[in-house]
Structure formats: C-alpha cells, structure tokens
Amino acid sequence: MKRNLVRALVLAAMVVVSVGSYNIWSYCDGRCSSRTFFTLGPPGLILLAGISLAVTALLVLKFRRLSCYYRNHCRCGQALGQSWKFCSACGQSRPRTSA
Numbered sequence: 001m002k003r004n005l006v007r008a009l010v011l012a013a014m015v016v017v018s019v020g021s022y023n024i025w026s027y028c029d030g031r032c033s034s035r036t037f038f039t040l041g042p043p044g045l046i047l048l049a050g051i052s053l054a055v056t057a058l059l060v061l062k063f064r065r066l067s068c069y070y071r072n073h074c075r076c077g078q079a080l081g082q083s084w085k086f087c088s089a090c091g092q093s094r095p096r097t098s099a
Contacts, residue, residue, distance in 0.1 A: 026032045073079055074087035074094070086093055 023032065027034070074090060074092060076087060076090045076092070078087050078089040080087060080094060084094060
C-alpha cells in the first residue's frame with residue numbers, strides 16, 4: 001500500500017513539473033500571459049475529464065468487487081455459504097447484511 005502511495009505521489013509530481021515547465025515555456029515564448037498561466041485549454045479540459053471519469057470507474061469497480069468479497073467471506077478469510085450464520089474455521093458470527 002505504501003509503495004502505491006509513493007508511486008502516485010511521484011506521478012503527480014511529474015505531472016505538476018511537466019505542466020509547470022510547459023507553462024513557463026509558453027509564458028516566456030509569449031504564447032500565454034500571467035492571467036492565463038494556470039488555465040487549461042480545451043484539450044487539457046477534455047483530458048482532465050476523461051482521466052476523472054476513468055478514475056471514478058476504477059474506484060467504483062474496486063469497491064464493488066471488495067464488497068462482494070466481504071459479503072461472502074469471514075474476517076479470517078474463510079469462504080462462507082449463503083445460509084451460514086457462523087464461520088466454520090473460527091466460529092465467529094456472520095455480520096448481518098441488508099438484502
């Protein structure tokens with residue numbers, strides 16, 4: 001988990017540095033002004049919206065898969081049958097789930 005966080009932070013830092021570098025180059029070249037320095041153009045907005053939708057879809061799919069797993073497994077990792085009220089491995093009662 002810690003390794004994924006470090007990778008995400010490094011990726012975010014790389015994105016910030018690359019966008020900042022491009023904006024500084026554009027500012028020095030006269031392509032943008034200080035007023036439009038931090039604004040995104042249409043391609044950037046489309047890319048940002050697409051990435052946001054993709055991340056949202058991945059998070060929804062991940063949480064859906066995890067909730068299905070936890071619904072059918074005990075905390076100790078043992079798979080539980082639909083009608084089981086207790087875990088056969090550790091004896092712990094099955095948490096109640098809504099329909």
